[in-house]
Amino acid sequence: MLKRLSGVILALLLSVNALSQVKLGKATLVGRDVSGTVEFFGGVPFAEPPLGPLRFEPPVLRTQLPPGTRNASAYGKACVPSTVVIGEPPAFSEDCLFINVYRPTGIASTAKLPVLFWVYGGGFGVGSSNKYDGKDIVSRSVERGTPIIYVNFNYRLGPLGFPQGQEADDRQALNLGVLDHIAALEWVQANIHYFGGDSGKVTIFGQSAGGILAGILFLDPQLGKLARAGIFESGVSNSDTSYAAARNEPVWKMFVEKVPSCAAIASSGHTFPCLKNVTTEEMTAAAIESAFEWNSLPWAPVIDNGPGSVFPGLSIPAHRLSVWNGERVIRSTSVLQEVCLNHHKLYHQFGVRHGSEVPYVYGQPPSTDSTGEAISTIVVDYWISFTVSLNPNDKKGAKRPEWPQFTAKNPALLRLEARNTTVIKDDYRKEPLAFLIKNAFVLRR
Template identity: 30%
Template sequence: MLTNRSALALLAAWALSALASPIEPLVVQDSNHHLATNNICLDTKSDPPLELITPEVYLDDGIVVGFQKGATDNFLGIPFAEPPTGQRRLRRPEPFPPYEGIYYAQKFGKSCPQQQLTLPNGLNSQLIHDIGNVVGKLYDGITPDDEDCLTINVVRPAGTRPGTKLPVVVWIFGGGFEIGGAATYNGGVIVSRSIELGEPFIFVSMNHRLSAFGFLPGKEVKEAKVGNLGLQDQRLALKWVQTYISEFGGDPSKVTIWGESSGAISVALHMLANKGNQEGLFRGAIMQSGGPIPVGDIENGQRYYDFMVERTGCRGSNNTLECLRRIPYNTFKHAMDESPNFFAYQGLVLAWVPRVDGVFLTEPPQHAVLRGHVSNVPLITGNCDDEGSLFSISTMNVSTTADLKDYLKLYMMPTAKDEEIDLLLKYYPDDQRAGCPFDTGLKNALSAQYKRTAALQGDFVFHGPRRFFLKHRADKQNSWAFIWKRAKSTPVLGTTHATDLINSILTPGELMDYVIHFTSNLNPNSKKGLGIPWPQWNRRDPKAIVLQDSTLFPVVIGNDNYRTDPLDYVANMSLIYPI
């Protein structure tokens, strides 16, 4: 069973694994996001380094001043859109006007408003308080938020000049579409590694709107054509890359989009948007723990729009959407914080998630895959073995099969027939040895149905969409798959969601090398760096690289055919009953 101390340590470790140390600026940035016309001014309150290098890039009629750190030039917090505040709240992003004057791009911009994380009442109040403090302090310290948040960051090899035409990778952070920011990931680590491998590239990351600010659902939103604003922010940032990355030395025709969790889901949805026409915005895609999630029409989330209207006092307004734009920021934010987050009882049936809005997404993602409305670009996609464990700690009061059936009927498949759910539960038997964390026998039984629920949640949202995507697309576009199985011995959580980040973007590892090779050559294989030859995935003989806990064989080639029948059934249920 999970003790207070071990639960706190595990949750804190998970939170830390999702946060990299931000780059420290060498020069103080102006407090606002707009271009300054004053001369460069060093921070005289601290001792500057002996040799301070401030690289400059010309954008339009402006100069963007960055800083050099180690082997990289860094340009942080560049605005790419007008601030989505005031009457721009809950509207599609508008491009930032042509740059003028001098802009000090030496500090990350503030992240978009974060939804407050709360833990379920099933854990004792002191544990909730402790974990809340840990997570809260991490995100407040590293990703302070503000409604004026749409900024982009560029990290390149030091001294890169316009015309160099380096490949570009654009990173989209994860966080359940509720939390996170570009400042949590230090692009300097992977750029430095790309230089070491002789395959230098440029790293780009951006902020986008989250939760109710970025993914408000409802018929009012659909009628106003302002759904999926967080995805619209990302798309505008990709267009910014096409316009300006050549000035940093990048090649706009060699862009790979890369994300983890909700960032990976975003990558998949960019591949499906515009009926698969990527408009020249990218040539490759990398998805860590995310794919074409089973979501339906934006009106399926009407109750969350109504919740915001009720909690903000907009119920009596003649135009509730306009009311939500006009109310004070704190009023909007407080109401959003009271809505369910991914640690709520409903788990991964998220309140704030991309849905079919008729503009960015015109059909359910899995339907788009079946119809071939997919960007025909090479891709990498993979999962952590125990994706659902972290998000199932809230279900400890689900103690019987009858309870689990009620849970599924209430949240995951409210319109499914009883016999369909009964068949689903036969694929996920009431046997701790078959549950998640997988391959751990009778261990990690946080509650009677915890491992079973974790298996279901992980397969519906992560494993199922990945396998579905590959089965229908790998014969049409070059595809590589991976399975992350390290840290399997972690109590309760196993190889849980986001643990692969340590190997791909936070510190150098096999996955990081594969990402670098793929970004450079649209193939993860190379004679340089870590790892072993990685075969393409194909339906007849599905193979994946498996990164496991082993000193002798840390990376092996394995069969990607685990839970074939359950995952096929999950995919069919998702097609019929999207969230």
Template identity: 30%
Template sequence: MSLLKFGIVSLLFQARAAVGAALAAPTIKLDNGVFTGTVASSNTQSFLGIPFALPPIGNLRLNLPVPNAPYNGSFTATAIGLACPQQAIDLPILTGLPSEVVDDVVNSIFGIVFPDSEDCLTINVIKPATATSTSKLPVLAWIFGGGFELGSTEMYDGTALVERSIALGEPIVYVSMNYRVSAFGFMPGKEVRAAGVGNLGLQDQREALRWVQKYITAFGGDPTKVTIWGESAGAISVSLQMLANGGDTEGLFRGGFMQSGSPVPVGPIENGQKYYDAMVEQTGCSGAADTLACLRTVPYAQFKAAQNASPGIFAYQSLVLAWLPREDGVFLTDNPQLLIQQGKVANVPIVTGDCDDEGTLFSLSTVNITTDAQFLTYIKQFWLPEATDAQGAQLNSVYPSDLPDGSPFNTGLLNGLTPQFKRIAAFQGDAVFQAPRRFFQNALSGKQNMWAFLNSRLKAVPLLGSFHGSDILQVYDEVGSELMDSVINFAVNLNPNGHTLPNWPQWTTKTPNMLQLLDGLIATTITQDTYRAAGMQFLANITLEFPI
């Protein structure tokens, strides 16, 4: 199944806008402003590219988002806003037949760099055409992924979700938001901590959710029934919104749906000091008395060029990202894992799950690693520089180099791009996705309702298996799929179960049930979340001791 549709989603938006132009254009009044949208389909209306905060330019660059003044005048809301500044992506270079498959997947998911601008803090709303300000419909708020380095709401059209919700008799309002990424949204460093401006991308999301509280009623939504939902960095963002303010949701949401993302094992914001220092040097701010203030004055093209010189998601260090959320003393007051242990988590129902082979995509940049010694050197250099030799030996034991033990899992001797590829893929997928999810759920068991899933579809994709991001197809492309219907059900009822789905029992430590999505005639089964127990427990412990 091709993912190329992602690359033409913007064309679909344009086509729908053209159809809508032939019909009566819908309008919404917010404050004293009138927003003109489009007829997205026969049953839906779209209002796109609405500013939810002041443009983060000039002195507002590298500063907290500032909400708009009350709207006044007329606004055209017929096109998705420009993406926030994107980081350039250098894709892994492979040869032969597998490269064709990898290029298709990687270019479609991570190779799209959208037109961007610093003036990017916009929000989109898709609503049933019949919804009015008294409808009080549940709201599904989407947070996109992209490794905290790139991504845009332009990649995801929620029209089919709203259409499907209407067909199910469970109509919803769909919301998606832009947020700052890479150096613009996740600048680390002691200077950033001192100024209280860390994790700006997460702060942007929070501001967008405040906008939803203030304005969603006009679109037919109920501000007391908001579910936040995301994939990859978006799912990590959902989980971190649950940890903000000591777990106080501020009434912004009542549930979280996470696909391939949980609270990640990250340490203090100073852990990324070298990236801040490199930005300062490359932008000519080294001699400034206030380097942070200087960075705000750097011309956009120069700032972005310095950002693009930093390691990207397909750099050799891979998922040890340069730009990602870290403990900043404001939004995240501690290592996320420690916040979980302290019980500072929003007490809301959640659905969370991963793809079977989360690490394969991110291990293509390390194909030069071919021996056990090189594997351990790599892990020590980037992941665990302070780990002891004994811990290294234990890692060697729980994540061995035997091909049948690696990822893509359950593919035997196949997909061994190098003698270490499947091993690195297993380690990375568990360290960043699977182990943090299980750690999260273990801590929350008995405190709130939880459901878990494991996506094992597209297992036959060469080298990649059930790769990171493959589940997105099921919620944005496959109308009536189990994941699409479960997202809608959860937004409406805080329970993913519904009449179109098999019974999906809750996850607890006593009975860690997972809905497993499979290829073939038997599309689903209930499995137990006990696989690779020793390896994931080791990773949970060691990343808690040595966070990124």
């Protein structure tokens, strides 16, 4: 009896394993079942490891894998951060350019499902794809009869992903993290059909720095062909980063001064050859140390106008940027440092914190929120509906208000509340905006 039972269990395991396989050209990816209705394939390289001579270089796209079987049951390592990681840190490496796919279980390669492509935030200094589990989004899409595929990836962070200063500009080494994003989308264009996806129906969504990266993509019509739509959460392409690389020369100099092997040449304008030879640990320590001395976003996309530029010259003039952003970054950074160092309690007067929507978008609201599941289901349904039809109002899934298109004649917003999700007029900021415009000359820095 035991032998017969073990044979049945083995047969079931083999059956599940067989379902969680994808032929990727001449390679076979072996993923895993994550919920009975969703399969996961992770840790798939979309570019060559940016190591050695490829450090500080644009990604080298890798759309094919060597023949044979590859274990794709886990995420790859996260990219090296440039700031302190709060909570349990994942395993880091400079060899981090991996992509991950969640899809409905057992779909055919001919299914041509829409694709929802996530770009994580983290101020361009921290973040990793393994923090964002897409299984509940995909599971919900199956449940409501509009199945989709979810994809996320890693991009380089800090000085490894966003070198600053004139030297980086001269070496065409700007916006490497943006180029990683583009390479991941190019991988999707080349390979998502193997998973049953439709490369012509890709929607990007990102939060904070991820929203900025997603927005940058649509500044270039050619790059915009990699995706047909975008959802920007708390970040757009002109957020805090609309300036030339040379403006951040002090950031690069300060960083290099913290690298013992290269400190003596920090002001030379020829730091890259030295930095290409230091250890990952030395570079990470320098980035973290210098981050505490810089009250803004030290590592971020900047305007590039040379060959292969991805963030063209659409800068907001400095005085307008001051009115646009005020002292938000400087003050919020100072407050964050004080909170972290002194462990003050946060009270309800602080309002909804930046990034609070992300667990709800992923169908994973905090267990402490008694109404969280209801609002999360509504949000996920809006996102899935938009991914499938470019309209959040497909009337499938949870009952929810129609989300009207925002126009000059009808400036309507959707206010998301668990028991009172409703459409409101976008006039609640009228007086503060009028004050800023009236006093723009005084407020400019």
